[in-house]
Amino acid sequence: MDISQPILMDNRNLRKDIPDIDTFFSQIMQEMEQLPREGNLVVDPKLVTQVPCPVCGDPGGDQLFVRAGFLIVNCPVCSHVYVKNRMNEEYLQGLYAGSVSEQTYRRIRASEFHNRYWHVVYSKYLSYFASLGCANKNVLDVGCGAGNFLDTCRAVTDYTLHGLDFCEDSFDFIVSVTGRDNYYFRQAIEDVDFGDKRFGLITLWGVLEHLVSPGSVLEKCSRIVAEDGRVLVVVPNLFSRAFKILGISTPTIYPRAHLHYYTPASMERLCRDAGLVIDAFSQELPVIDLMYPYIHYDDALVADIVAKNECYYHAYLLRRA
Ligand SMILES: [Zn+2]
Numbered sequence: 001m002d003i004s005q006p007i008l009m010d011n012r013n014l015r016k017d018i019p020d021i022d023t024f025f026s027q028i029m030q031e032m033e034q035l036p037r038e039g040n041l042v043v044d045p046k047l048v049t050q051v052p053c054p055v056c057g058d059p060g061g062d063q064l065f066v067r068a069g070f071l072i073v074n075c076p077v078c079s080h081v082y083v084k085n086r087m088n089e090e091y092l093q094g095l096y097a098g099s100v101s102e103q104t105y106r107r108i109r110a111s112e113f114h115n116r117y118w119h120v121v122y123s124k125y126l127s128y129f130a131s132l133g134c135a136n137k138n139v140l141d142v143g144c145g146a147g148n149f150l151d152t153c154r155a156v157t158d159y160t161l162h163g164l165d166f167c168e169d170s171f172d173f174i175v176s177v178t179g180r181d182n183y184y185f186r187q188a189i190e191d192v193d194f195g196d197k198r199f200g201l202i203t204l205w206g207v208l209e210h211l212v213s214p215g216s217v218l219e220k221c222s223r224i225v226a227e228d229g230r231v232l233v234v235v236p237n238l239f240s241r242a243f244k245i246l247g248i249s250t251p252t253i254y255p256r257a258h259l260h261y262y263t264p265a266s267m268e269r270l271c272r273d274a275g276l277v278i279d280a281f282s283q284e285l286p287v288i289d290l291m292y293p294y295i296h297y298d299d300a301l302v303a304d305i306v307a308k309n310e311c312y313y314h315a316y317l318l319r320r321a
Pocket of ligand 1 (some may be wrong): 053054055056057058075076077078079080
């Protein structure tokens with residue numbers, strides 16, 4: 001089965017249809033702009049920590065740009081792009097639990113367009129996974145959030161569903177889908193004792209860019225994925241066509257929470273260190289809504305964006321090395 005072609009859906013009027021999207025981005029910008037800065041950077045050690053490359057450990061990093069007080073660098077060794085003055089974890093956890101912008105984000109996630117688009121994307125990867133013929137029917141959605149992916153799994157598969165998240169708002173819904181025993185609530189995946197349980201499919205939809213320690217999470221995934229199972233990782237691609245056109249205002253540049261921008265090379269290195277290999281690669285969202293005023297949309301444009309790996313999301317299917 002060919003998964004190289006992205007799902008295409010008319011997203012021209014996205015911001016008109018879902019005004020919360022603009023609200024969300026102005027709220028997160030405001031939250032970041034409030035932080036005290038020196039020399040255009042947030043440096044207060046109570047708020048941020050200066051970190052080495054989270055993939056290879058190199059202490060260097062070439063400046064790409066600063067966004068709202070956060071320095072985005074490119075690792076000269078492994079090519080990983082990351083936030084150098086990373087927001088402290090305790091502070092981040094507090095944000096996810098209670099900020100106004102998080103509530104707005106949840107409303108966006110609940111919107112009709114969002115659900116329809118992601119349901120089709122989820123179904124694409126579930127069909128692909130089914131085509132591999134893996135016997136293990138356990139699915140674990142790491143960072144299951146509001147439960148959208150698990151909800152699609154329930155609708156289109158007979159898999160045994162599991163979730164892991166910290167989100168209190170969606171607790172009752174996730175438990176209604178997975179059962180209480182299969183919801184790993186408020187536990188870091190590294191700390192969960194899965195016993196003999198193995199998973200045919202482990203998914204991390206938009207999760208790895210948020211994690212302080214992506215390596216230890218993937219390493220745990222490599223230990224609990226079935227021999228012939230897959231780990232699906234979907235992450236934003238900084239070097240997208242959207243970034244080429246929109247530059248610094250590309251919405252994925254949200255450095256308070258997006259700590260990483262994986263390149264194909266840095267993802268490969270991260271996987272190798274975790275005992276995984278990239279088995280398949282795909283992309284989603286060649287054109288985001290904000291691009292339309294600056295492009296002539298046609299099939300040739302979409303084909304060119306896909307050929308140059310410039311879609312907004314990169315999807316990696318990993319298996320044990
Ligand atoms: Zn590096």
